[in-house]
Amino acid sequence: MPVDSTVTLKAQTKDRNGRTVAEVFAQDGTNAGLSLVQQGHAFAYRQYMNQCEEWAYMNREKLAKRYHVGVWRFDDGIEHPWEWRATNRAAPH
Template identity: 35%
Template sequence: MLKKSFLLCLFVFILSIGCNKNETLYKVVGVKDGDTLVLLSPDNQSITVRLSEIDCPEKSQAFGQAAKQFTSDLCFGKRVKLTGNQHDRYGRTVGQVELENGVNVNYEIVKQGYAWQYRAYSKNMELASLEQHARESHLGLWQDANPTPPWNFRKEAKTQRVEKKVKKAKRPYKKRRSRKQRDTVAFEI
């Protein structure tokens, strides 16, 4: 009897903790690009969040502005739940963002065709399925016959920057003549 009472009390305790879960809600106060948000915590701390497992086109890339606009329309000014506390090399929090109505922002962006599943960081079969459906339906960036994944776009841009630096470094350097040298040359003529 004592064991049953204990188990019943334990069950009620666990249930009450689960029901009274006071999740922290953040307000979306900025959208930097399709997969990067700025959230404001209840104590007015600004947090930059990189949406995990997805990669949107860069702003300067085809559909980059459209991805940013879609993300903004979806969640700007709304209260959201943040899941995840890892940080990337830029100091951004990496995580999943969910609207109060339960819509997962990360998944919705892929579902509507404004992001790739970032396979280097995700093996999520649901995201893969959402991306495949968006491809087949020609949604968002999948309207393009051969869209360039953002990781390839960034790599190409970096290669071009390096090549430009190398080319600039190889230019012959002309030494300017001093005033005395210029005057001497002018006098000799």
């Protein structure tokens, strides 16, 4: 999807900071989030998946992991961002 593409947002909910959580669709109907997860460029963010097709996101993440693409090119992938934040929130400075 080119940088200057027109997209459609399908708002799902708000996060704890009041930001809109949405799925992003290209003009041809392609779900940008699913594409990113399948290419290994994003994780299926489990906290908000109950508002969308959870099985599709989890399936795409499993495919990316199986074929070692993107973040999954490492044996066990990389640490999920939400796990990193939780660990570093608790760490003394």
